[in-house]
Amino acid sequence: MLRDPKAHGNRSLDLDVPQSRGARPKVLAVSSGGGHWVQMMRIKPAFENCDVTFVTVHESYREQVPDRKFYLVNDANRWTKFGLLKAVCRLSWIVWHERPDVVISTGAAPGYLALRLGRQFNARTIWLDSIANAETLSMSGDRIGRYADLWLTQWPHLARPNGPHYRGSVL
Known part of the structure; x- marks a missing residue:
C-alpha cells in the first residue's frame, strides 16, 4: 500500500495496487533532476512498505537512495528529439526489466x-505535478492526465473535478 506521508495513520493514496509478484508492491519512481528529484525524496516515506526502484538523470543522486535499485536515464525535452528517443529506449528496457506494479x-x-x-x-x-507550476500545469503534467490512474497537482486552484486532484503540497 502506498501511504500519504502527510497523513496520520495509514491513509492510502486511493490506488488499489495489485501485489501479484510478492508481498510488497514494486514501485518505479521516476523524476528529472533538481526540484523534481527533491519532491520525489519528500514523498519517499510513502513507499516504506514497497520495493522501490529509482530512475533519474543525475548519478550524484544515487547516494540519497543507497539501499534501493537505481537507474540513470538521459534528460530530454521537446527540443531534443534524439534525446527523447534515447530516453524511450532506456526507459522501455527499465520498465520491461523491473515490471513495476506502480510507476510514479x-x-x-x-x-x-x-x-x-x-x-x-x-x-x-x-503523476504528481511540480510545485513550481503555480499558474498552470506543466506541459508534461497537462498531457499525462488521461494516462495516469492518479493525477495530482500541488496547487488547489489548478485542481479540476476530473483531475488533476489536490491533496496538498510536498514542500
Missing part, C-alpha cells in the same frame, strides 16, 4: 515517458 513521477519528460510505458505493462500510474 514528479516530472518531467522522463517521468511522462515512464508513465506511458508503465501503462503498456499494466502498471498503475501516479
Whole structure:
C-alpha cells in the first residue's frame, strides 16, 4: 500500500495496487533532476512498505537512495528529439526489466515517458505535478492526465473535478 506521508495513520493514496509478484508492491519512481528529484525524496516515506526502484538523470543522486535499485536515464525535452528517443529506449528496457506494479513521477519528460510505458505493462500510474507550476500545469503534467490512474497537482486552484486532484503540497 502506498501511504500519504502527510497523513496520520495509514491513509492510502486511493490506488488499489495489485501485489501479484510478492508481498510488497514494486514501485518505479521516476523524476528529472533538481526540484523534481527533491519532491520525489519528500514523498519517499510513502513507499516504506514497497520495493522501490529509482530512475533519474543525475548519478550524484544515487547516494540519497543507497539501499534501493537505481537507474540513470538521459534528460530530454521537446527540443531534443534524439534525446527523447534515447530516453524511450532506456526507459522501455527499465520498465520491461523491473515490471513495476506502480510507476510514479514528479516530472518531467522522463517521468511522462515512464508513465506511458508503465501503462503498456499494466502498471498503475501516479503523476504528481511540480510545485513550481503555480499558474498552470506543466506541459508534461497537462498531457499525462488521461494516462495516469492518479493525477495530482500541488496547487488547489489548478485542481479540476476530473483531475488533476489536490491533496496538498510536498514542500
